[in-house]
Amino acid sequence: MADEFIKGVGIFTGAGLGWIVLAGWYRTPSFESTRQLVSPVSPNPANADLFNLLAIGLMDVLLWFAILGPLAFWVLLPAARQARKAVEGRRNA
Amino acid sequence: MSETDTNTDGSEEARTDGGGPGIVAPDDETPTWRERKERTTGLSRLTYEYFERARREDQDLRTESDYVERDVLAFPTWPHETVRNLSIVAFFTGMIFFLAATMPPHIGAPANPSSTPAIILPDWYLYWSFGLLKLGPLNPDLAILGGQKLTADRTYGVLANVVVVGVIAIVPFLNKGSARRPVEQPFWSAVGVGGVVFALTISLLAVKNLMPMNVHLLFDLTFLLPIVATTITYAILKTMREGYMYDLNRRYYRLRPPK
Numbered sequence: 001m002a003d004e005f006i007k008g009v010g011i012f013t014g015a016g017l018g019w020i021v022l023a024g025w026y027r028t029p030s031f032e033s034t035r036q037l038v039s040p041v042s043p044n045p046a047n048a049d050l051f052n053l054l055a056i057g058l059m060d061v062l063l064w065f066a067i068l069g070p071l072a073f074w075v076l077l078p079a080a081r082q083a084r085k086a087v088e089g090r091r092n093a
Numbered sequence: 094m095s096e097t098d099t100n101t102d103g104s105e106e107a108r109t110d111g112g113g114p115g116i117v118a119p120d121d122e123t124p125t126w127r128e129r130k131e132r133t134t135g136l137s138r139l140t141y142e143y144f145e146r147a148r149r150e151d152q153d154l155r156t157e158s159d160y161v162e163r164d165v166l167a168f169p170t171w172p173h174e175t176v177r178n179l180s181i182v183a184f185f186t187g188m189i190f191f192l193a194a195t196m197p198p199h200i201g202a203p204a205n206p207s208s209t210p211a212i213i214l215p216d217w218y219l220y221w222s223f224g225l226l227k228l229g230p231l232n233p234d235l236a237i238l239g240g241q242k243l244t245a246d247r248t249y250g251v252l253a254n255v256v257v258v259g260v261i262a263i264v265p266f267l268n269k270g271s272a273r274r275p276v277e278q279p280f281w282s283a284v285g286v287g288g289v290v291f292a293l294t295i296s297l298l299a300v301k302n303l304m305p306m307n308v309h310l311l312f313d314l315t316f317l318l319p320i321v322a323t324t325i326t327y328a329i330l331k332t333m334r335e336g337y338m339y340d341l342n343r344r345y346y347r348l349r350p351p352k
Contacts, residue, residue: 024196031198 004073011069015062022059026052136329140276141336148338214300221292224299225257226250230312261288276337279330287323294318 023037033039045056154160168174215223229246244252268281275282294315301308 021192021195032201 004077008070008073011073012066015066015069019059019062019066022055022062026056026059136332137334137336139336140333141338144336144338212302217296220296220299222254224295224297224315225253227298227301228253274337276330276333279327279334282330283323283327286326287319290322291315291319 020037026041027039028036029039029042041056043052045053048056155162214220226247228250232242232244232246232249234240234242242249264284268278272278272281275285297304298311298315301311304311
């Protein structure tokens with residue numbers, strides 16, 4: 001149980017840190033702006049060079065990893081385990 | 094020597110490093126199956142099972158052959174605490190360097206001292222005090238004065254600061270802090286949660302011209318949300334306390350037992 005918790009926390013903080021840095025580079029026009037981290041990507045991915053394109057892709061990957069990773073370890077896997085245990089308990093009863 | 098009288102663990106095989114009573118969980122304090130079954134509902138049951146498991150793990154640790162009972166209720170400063178603190182310091186220092194290197198903030202134009210900005214605000218940790226200056230709607234206009242107010246709104250706000258700081262200063266005299274966990278004193282925990290929520294809501298009131306919501310609703314929520322949070326906290330902790338074992342806590346914290 002504690003293992004699953006630290007896996008979720010590790011993914012959330014690690015991927016979140018990577019995402020927030022990349023979003024600070026590509027989706028933050030200014031630190032005085034009221035739309036930081038969520039502004040449209042700049043430079044435009046359509047004519048960005050390879051390294052910028054990789055970083056922009058990595059930014060989205062890290063964001064979804066930070067969302068889906070904890071969801072899997074904190075909710076989905078424990079729920080599946082509970083469900084399996086319940087099914088087996090009912091079968092044995 | 095009522096302290097030692099309660100240590101009827103009878104575990105002479107436990108080695109100690111300087112005499113004194115071993116504080117091993119006595120078997121006769123372990124609840125019976127009947128007592129366990131009496132606590133069968135939801136949150137109190139969960140609380141009970143959590144602390145029961147903690148007690149059991151502690152008991153198992155203490156009965157291991159290489160366990161040495163110590164007279165101190167803490168770890169040594171060197172190396173245990175120091176190494177831990179240094180690693181924490183290193184982590185946060187590294188994090189500051191990392192963020193400063195990857196996201197260097199743009200330094201804007203110098204401030205113009207001859208013009209006042211449209212929005213003036215103190216630093217964020219003083220928003221609560223700034224919010225207390227905006228309690229004008231609470232300042233009553235008295236019929237006896239012909240609808241006049243007894244004090245100006247700005248004086249009223251300053252007096253509100255005096256009242257809030259005074260209440261916070263009085264709290265340590267009303268509650269000496271003998272509880273080791275919130276579950277032991279649901280009322281004071283609820284008061285604390287309400288205070289924290291009020292600090293948050295009054296800070297939001299301070300920036301009401303930046304808040305994307307109705308100002309009157311914001312003003313009402315500023316005072317309603319702390320009451321709601323206090324009530325919920327009190328209800329939850331009061332429920333949890335039914336499953337809480339005071340004996341476990343007293344064993345761990347001999348220095349300042351709960352009242």
